[in-house]
Amino acid sequence: MIPSLFPSKRRLQQRRAQKFWAVAALALLTLIFAACAPQPATVGDTTQEEAAAEPQPTAAPAAEEAMAPIKIGALTPLSAPGAVVGGEAMRDAMLIAADEINAQGGLLGRPVELIIVDTEGLPERGTAVTERLINQDAVVAIGGGYHSSVGVAAKEVAHDNGVPVVFAETWNDTITSVQYPEVFRIAPLNSEVSAVDVKFIQWLRDEVGTRLEKIVILTENTDYGIPAAEETTRLLGELGIEAVTFGVDIGAQDFAGIIERVKAESPDMIMTLATGEASYNFTQQAADAGLGPQDVPTLCNQVSLVSDAFWTNVPDGNFCFVRRVGLPTQLYNDVAINFLAEYQARTGKEAAESYALAAYDSIMIIAQAITEAGSTNPTEIIAALENITHEGSLGTITFPVNQNNTPEQAGLDPKWWHQFPDPAITIVQYQEEGQNSVSATVVYPQTYQTADPVIVGQ
C-alpha cells in the first residue's frame, strides 16, 4: 500500500486518538511514579525536609537568616556500583541523628537540615557531590562516607574548601595520614583491621588447631581493597601463611572463572575484601561451586552483617565469619541502645550494622562540635572537633592526635592524625541459617567470645 501525502480525515482522527492515548499514558505513568517515589523525609541525593526544620515566618531578613537551618552534608552510596545495602543503612542512621538533634531544639537555636548525597561508590561522583554540598548547598560540615575511594577523593575537596568532614566508614590509611586539618575519622584504619584479621587467623591456626597454610583473598581493586590485601598478605607472610590474591572491580557480578582458579589453589581459607553485592555474588557463587562458607572457612565482607540482604542473596552463607566494628551488643552503651531502638522502629531491622552506628555518630559528633564552638564557622568547628570527647554509640570518641599533639610529638605513624583510636573490632560467625547478625556468635577475641567457632572442611 502506497501511503498518501495528504492523510484522510479518518487517519487524522486516528492520529489524534493516538496522541491522546500517548499523553494519557504518560500522565498515568507520571502519577504512578510520583505516588511511588520516596517521601521527602527519606529522600536521597536531595534536601531532607524535616518537619522541625520549617522556619517560622519572620518580618526581617536578618531574623530569617538567624532562623535558617544549619546545613550538614552526608555522603553515602545509594546506587550501584556502590554498596547500596550499606548506603541505605547509613542514610537511615544519619536521618535518625538529624531527627534527634531537631527534636532537642536544633543547634544554636536553629534547626538542622541534613543534605544526603549519593556517591554511587565512585570517586569521581564523590568529588562532584562534595563540591556540590560545599559550594551549592553551603553545608558547614560533612559526615558519613562508606567507600574508601570516595573518601580519598572527597577529602581533597573538603581540604580545598576548608570544610570539616568526619568520615564514618572509609578505612584507607591515607585519608588521615595526609594530616589535613579538616579531615577526621571514626572508622578504623585499614591496616589495623588487617592486623585484627591476621590475629584472628593466627588464633584459629595456633589455638583452635585449624589447618591454615594457604589463604585466598578476593579483593576489590579500590583504595580500600588493594591496600587491605597488600597489608594482609604481608602480615600473613610473617606467620608463614601463603596468600594468593584475586582482584575484581567494584560491582563485579560473574565470578565463575575466578572461582575455578580459586578452586585450583585448594585454599584452607577464603577472605573477601570486596564490598556490596559483589561480596554476595562471590560468596553464593562459590557456594554453588562447592567452595562456600559451608565447605571452606570463609571470612565474609562486613556487608554480610545486613542479615536480611545477606540471607536473600547468600542462602548458603551459613558459617561465614564476619568482621564487626563497634562494641559487641552485650556491651552496648545507652547511646547505642537508644539508637538501636530508633533504628529498629525506622527500618524494621533487628540489628544495627557497624556502619549505621558510625554514620549516626559522625553526625552527632558534628552537632556537638557546632554546639561547643557556638558557631558554624568551619575553623571553629574544626577546633572543637580536635578537643571533643563524644559519648557515641561506638564508645567514647576522641581525636587525641591533633594539632596540639602531632604524630611526630606523639611518636606515632601519621595515619593516627584525627583518628578515633579505639574502635572495637570483633569477629562473629553465623551458626544457624537465617540467623540475625545481632545474635551471631562472637568467636573472637576471646574476651567477648560467646561460643566456639565452627570450622568446616577440615
Added chain:
Amino acid sequence: MACGSLPFARNRMEHAAIFGWALLWFAFWGVVGGVITPQIYARKDLEISQASFGGAVIGAALGPFSLLPLWIATPKIDNRMIGVAGALVVGIFITAFALADPDNLCVANGEFVISQLANGIVIGIIYGLMALGLTLIFSILGVVSFAHGEFYMIGGMVTYFMTAEWLPGAPPIVGILASCVVTFSIGYIFERIFLRPLGSGQIERPGEYAILVTFGLAFFLQYFTQALASANPVKAQRFFPFPRTEIPLDSGSLLRTTPGNITILDTISIPNPRFTAALLALIMLAALLWFLYHTWTGKALRAVSQDRQAAAVAGINPNSMNTLAFSLGAMLAGLSGASLVQVFSWLPQVGIPAAARSFVIIVLGGMGSLPGAFLGGLVVGIVEAAGTGCVPDATRAAAYIPAYGMVILTLVLLLKPTGLFGREL
C-alpha cells in the same frame, strides 16, 4: 602502588618474550596480508570481497610461507580457506601461550580448561539469548534499543518478586511466565506509542529519535524500578535444586549432583543455577526458532526483515511486525533476566553491563543476524571465560572481563566490518 607490583603469587608469564613475538608475528603478517592481498586481487580483476579479511588471516597464520603462494596463485578465497587459516592462528596462539607460561592453569590443568570452557559455553548461551532479542529488534525496526538491559533487569525483578514476595513458594515457571507477560506488554505499549511514528514519516530525524526515546525508556524503567523495589540487591532461590545423585552409585564417576551443582565425568563442574539458566535459554531458543521458521507470523517477521516493501506488497502489515518484533525482543531480554536472577544478585542497574555486552555481541555476529547473535554470544562467553582463567595476573584477570569481548570485536571489525555473519554491504 600499581596492582601489577603487588606481591601476589603467579602474576607473570615465565617466558613472556615467546608470547610477545607470536603476537608481533600475527600483527605484522596480518597487516601485510590484509593490505596487499586485495591490491593484488584487484589488479588481476578478481573477487575482492574476502581478500582483505582472508589475506589478513592467512598472513597471520604462516606469514610469508602462506602469503607468497596466495599472491602467486590467487585462488578464490572462500570460507573454508579462511577457516583453516583461522584454526592455524588459534593453534599457534595457544602453542605460543603454552610455551610462554607452562605452569599456567590453562596449560597444565586439563580439568580446569574443560571447566572454564563449560562455564564459557553455559554463560555464552544466555548471552546469546539476550542478544537475539536486540538483533531481532534491529533487523525489523532498524532501531538499536538502548532499553534492552532494562528489559533484562525487569525480567529478573518480576521473577524474583513473583516467587519470593508476592506468591512465596510459587513455582519458578510462574515467575518466568509473569516476566514474559510484563516485558512483552511494556515492549508492546512502548512501540505503539513511541516507535510507531518512526514508520509514518512524522519524525524528521528517525535515527536520533529512536536512540533518544529508547534511552529515555531505559532511564525511566531503571529509576521507576528503583523507586518501587529499592536499590537493595535481591536474588531468587534455585529454580530446580538437584537431588543428590551418583551414577554409578558407589563412585559417581559419570555423574554426580548435589542441590547446588552437577559434576560430569568427575571433571566438568557446573553450578545448578547456571545449568538450569542455560537449559531454559536453549528451550527458549528452540521455541523462537520454531516460531520464526514454522509459523506464518514468524515467516512474516523474517520477510519484513529482508524486504519491508516486498513484504507489504505480499499482504504483511509491517507496522504490526514492528510491534511484534519489539515486544518479542523485549521478552527475550526479560527471559534472560528471569533465568539469571537465580545466578546473580539483582539490582535496578544490573542491566547496564548486560546491554553493553549485547551490543558487542550483535556487532560481532553481524547486525541483524540471528545466528550471528547466538554464535557471537557463545564466542564472547568462551573468550571471557578463557581470559578470566588464563590471564596470568590474578589481580586483573576478572577486572578485564569487559575488555575481552571488546578485543575480539575490534579485531573482527578491522578485518570484517559487517561482523561474522553480517550481510555484505
